[in-house]
Amino acid sequence: MESLATYRSKRNFGDTPEPAGVARPRGLGLHYSMQCHDATRLHYDLRLEWGGVLLSWAVTRGPSLDPADKRLAVRTEDHPLDYLRFEGTIPAGNYGAGVVMLWDIGTWQPVDDIxxxxxxxxxxLRIIGRRLTGEWHLVRIKGKPSDKGRENWLLIKQEDAAAHQPDPVARYTSSVLTNRDHAQIAADAEPRPFGPPRKAPAPAFEAPMLPTLVKDAPGADGWWHELKFDGYRGQIQIGAEGARFRTRSGLDWSDRFESLLPAFEELPAKxxxxxxxxxxxxxxxxxGALQRAIGEGGPFRFYAFDLLERDGCDLRDEPLSKRRKALEALLKDAPPMGLIELSTVIDGDGAEVLAPICEAGGEGIVSKRSDSPWRSGRTTAWLKTKCERRAEFVVLGWQPSDKRGREFSSLLLGTHEGGKWIYRGKVGxxxxxxxxxxxxxxxxxLKAPMVLDxxxxxxxxxxxxxxxxxxxxRYGEVTDDGQLRHAAYVGLREDKPAEEVVMDSEAPTTVSDGExxxxxxxxxxxxxxxxxxPKGPTKLELAQYYADIADRMLPMTANRPLSLVRLPDGLGGQAFFQKHLRKGWPKSLKPVPVETSSGVEDYMYVTDAAGLVGAVQMGTVEFHIWGSRRDNLDRPDRMVFDLDPDEGLDWEKVRTAAFEMRDVLAELGLPSWPMLTGGKGVHVVIPLRRTVGWDTVKLFSHTVAxxxxxxxxxxxxxxxSKAKRSGRIFIDYLRNERGSTAIAPFSVRARPGATVAFPLSWQALEDAPGANAYDMKRALAEGNWDNVGVPAPASLPAAIKKMAQLWG
Structure with a gap:
């Protein structure tokens, strides 16, 4: 390259380690670096990528963040792009002999035509480095005869948020790449870690706290607002192994954001x-630019908006306002306008905050209650309001194109709802x-058969x-039948598994307490x-759980009379066991007439997710179901043995009891499946043909017990009898009579931790750590009837005959 002729003519590449090539480093944008060169006179070499080379200036006293300072910068020969990250010793007798330290590295942007x-x-220019940031000026000054052809410029800091920070020359005295000083580089010493000594492991990943989508942003009272970013949500873990990046689903993407992580390792936290x-x-x-940057190795910027833990101190239960102050303290020495930025907090009415952001082409805002603790999962303490509709969808197929240069005419999109793939239209x-x-x-x-029904x-x-x-x-609207209109492709998302992509429903009103x-x-x-x-879940989170689990809960729960355990004030408040339908309750809870000793009474049943959520709205936590369906209440289709252990009995004994009960029933020709109750015991459930009445089922189950x-x-x-139960397990057969109920599969229990009654296979029971091993999150992730292997309904009369033969 012609502009490198001067550079090459001054160097003997057989004797100097300096690079002779011009290979471009990885990353989008224009690259920048600054090297502290301990030569005849200590100076700082500014390198700016342009035109396939590095434009270069020798800044005699180094950069200053005071706009009043004007630092002499002597233009030198263009350097090859390989020089960007050069660090080492130029031997004596060579041009520029001395030690070169890589003092800063990053990208730069021209403000005007270069x-x-x-x-x-x-x-x-704007510099986005690890140490230098913000806007700068390079101004050429008129030459003097004594300059002997030198081209002298002045490096001046622009007045902005990055100005007036501590003197960077005094603050940073080691390599940005290896943390070595000049003497250590000259001695070829090993790189040193950044930040304070770290021996403790990094805190564990925490499932993210997610905002609820609303149409109208909340007002000013108790809320603040932050910009909604167009990137990848993630957590930075700092510990003995340095800094790691985790996506919102917990994937380790540290390799993809490698260039960003050293900035976190410099933070003053163990x-x-x-x-x-x-x-x-x-x-x-x-x-789209972020995706390209990931492919190229950068550049990136991280907007920090919450701090969950620092130096062993758990901040999750602290209000957001206190967590924010702790985050500000952690980042107070990070260069402003740099690789790590604090998310800006905006006070005021949400609608007034949102309007100018949308006019400027922004994404939207996330409104947060300043008193909210950290809670994983979807919450109404954080609300998001979008300027335009954007969401994730899964590609189900494509339509070929007949136009030259076009790989396809459109992609076919879907979401995963209730265990099924739902078609959402096309994007072209x-x-x-x-x-x-x-x-x-x-x-x-990925070619495969169609997954749609x-x-x-x-x-x-x-x-x-x-x-x-x-x-x-990006799309304009959703039609009544769930199809996208005016859809446009934005980018590929790799941080969210396809099975977790559901249609992003939008609440119609602003949400706050009481709404x-x-x-x-x-x-x-x-x-x-x-x-x-003290930590949740909330009423909304419980409702959302039942909506999400409905496809797996309803096959066993729908169309059966229900009894509900209601806790309107939550765990610790008054509990109600309710089986009758009340006036004014949601219509999704339907009446079923049941003949009782007092006459015909309206019990209740559900058929859909709205029924489950309607019960939650009325304070329900637990769902208990009859052993028969409403179309024939006197013919049970299931029999349940509830293995109820004495307090403190070892779990292994309970699990063994379940397998023994399975074997006893199998001898009688009754295959079964197990369910962890979410409390202490296990239910052994037998599907039945509807050929006998309740008296027969109760007598048979009593005999087995x-x-x-x-x-x-x-x-x-x-x-x-509790008095006789010491050290033993009560085989509760009493759930097998008319009007009795058993906890429904996938029902949450009114117990600390919001445990769940979880059906599983006999094989999976062998590894289950306890009857209360599943919470809502795990139940949603792992619940699957296909894995349980529910057997076909069995004949109880045949089992009775078998019992007579075997037991006399």
């Missing part, structure tokens, strides 16, 4: 867990040629794929009420 600025003698979002650095643009715009080629190559490897009418000629690719889509959030068409009042103190108690008297009893 070539015009160079010609005119005034270059305005351990920390920081919540925030990564965006494309150097003002490169939105989410927003792709450039490179993006189309990349997506086409990915999709070609029915082929969409507008999907003629479609090629179907495995639902593994998640994309972000309602819509879940499964039901308005949930007092959504922030904590039902399981008594047989086990007689066979193993030291382990079981068939009498519910």
């Amino acid at each position: 070539d015009r600025g160079l010609a005119k003698g005034h270059l305005r 351990t920390a867990l920081i919540d925030g979002e990564v965006v494309a650095g150097a003002d490169l643009g939105g989410f 715009t927003g792709f450039d040629m490179a993006t189309q080629a990349d997506l086409a190559a990915r999709l070609e490897r 029915k082929r969409p009418a507008d999907a003629r000629g479609a090629v179907w794929v495995k639902p593994q690719l998640t994309v972000e889509i 309602r959030v819509i879940v499964a068409t039901i308005g949930v009042s007092h959504p922030e009420r904590v039902l399981f103190p 008594s047989h086990c108690a007689e066979r193993w008297p030291d382990r079981y009893l068939a009498n519910m």
Whole structure:
């Protein structure tokens, strides 16, 4: 390259370690670095990438963050791009002999036209380095005869947020790359770690606290607002192994954001867990630019907005306002306008804050209650209001294109709802040629049969794929049948598993204490009420759980009379056991007439998610179900043995009891499946053909329980007496009579920790650590009837005959 002729003519590359090549370093944007060069005179070499080389200036006294200082910067020969990260010793007798320390590195942006600025003698630039940030000026000054052809410039700091910080020359005296000083570089010493000594492991990843989507932003009382970013949500873990980056689903993406992590390792914390979002650095643009930056190795910027833990101090239960102050203290020495930025807090009415952000082309805002503690999962203490509709969808297939240069005409999109894939329409715009080629190559490897129940009418000629690719889509609206209109592609998302992509429902009103959030068409009042103190879940989180688990709960719960355990004031308040339907309750709770000793009474049943959520709205925590369905109440279709252990009895004995009960029933020709109750015991459930009445089922179950108690008297009893239960398990057969109920599969229990009654296979029971091993999050993630292996309904009369043969 012609402009490197001077550089090469001054160096003997057989004797100096300086690079001779011009290979461009990884990363988007224009690269920048500054090297502290201990030569004849200590100076700082500024390097700016432009035109395939590094424009270079020797700053005699180093940079100053005081705009009143004007530091002499002598223009030197252009350097090759390889010089950007050079650090080492130039031997004596060579041009520039001395030790070169990489003092800073990052990217830079021209504020004005670069070539015009160079010609005119005034270059305005923004630097985004680890140490230098903000806007700067390079101004050429008129030469003097004594300059002997030198081109002298002045490096001046612009007045901005990065100005007037502590003197960087005095503050940073070691390499930004290896943390070595000049003497250690000259001695070829090993790199040193940044930050304070760290021996403790980093805090564990915490599932993120997620905002609820609303149409209208809340007012000013008790709320503040932050910008909604267009990037990847993530957590930074700092500990003995340095800094690591975790995505919102807990994936370790440290390798993808490697260039960002050293800035966190310099923070003055031995351990920390920081919540925030990564965006494309150097003002490169939105989410698409971030994807390109990930592929190229940067640049990135991290906006921090919460601190969960620092130096062993757990901050999760502290109010947001206190966590914010702790975060500000942690980041107070981080360079402003740099790689790590505090998310800006904006006070005022949400609507007034949102309007100018949308006008400027922003994403929207996230409004947060300043008194809210940290709680994993969806919450109404944080609310998001969008300027435009954007959400994640999964690619289910593509339609080929007949146009040259176009890999496909459109992508077919879907979401995962209730265990099924739902078609959400097509997207055919927003792709450039490179993006189309990349997506086409990915999709070609995923060809598979269609996963939809029915082929969409507008999907003629479609090629179907495995639902593994998640994309972000901008759209105008959603039609009544759930299809997107005016959809445009934004980018590929790899931080969210496809199975977790659901349609982002939008609450119709602002949410705060006393107002309602819509879940499964039901308005949930007092959504922030904590039902399981001190940490939750809240009423809204419980409602959302039942909406999300409905597809797995309803096959066993729908169309059966219910009894509900209601705790309107949460755990610790008064509890109600309710079986009758009340006036004024949501219509999704339906009446079923039941003949009782007092006459015909209206009990209740549900058929859909709205029914479950409607019960939660009325204070329900637990759902208990009859053993028969409403179309034939006197013919049970299930039999349940509740293994209820004495307090303190070892879990291993309870689990063994379940397997023994399974074997006893199997001898009688009755296959079964187990369910952890969410408390102490296990239910052994037998599906039945509806051929006998309640009296027969109760008598049979009593006989089985008594047989086990007689066979193993030291382990079981068939009498519910507490006094006789010491060290033994009560085989509760009394749930097998008309009007009795048993806890429904996937029901939350009114117990500390909000444990869940969880059905599982016999094989999985062998590894279950306890009857209360599942909470709502784990139940949602792992609950699957296909894994349970529910057997076909069995004949009880046949089992009775078998019992007579075996037991006499």
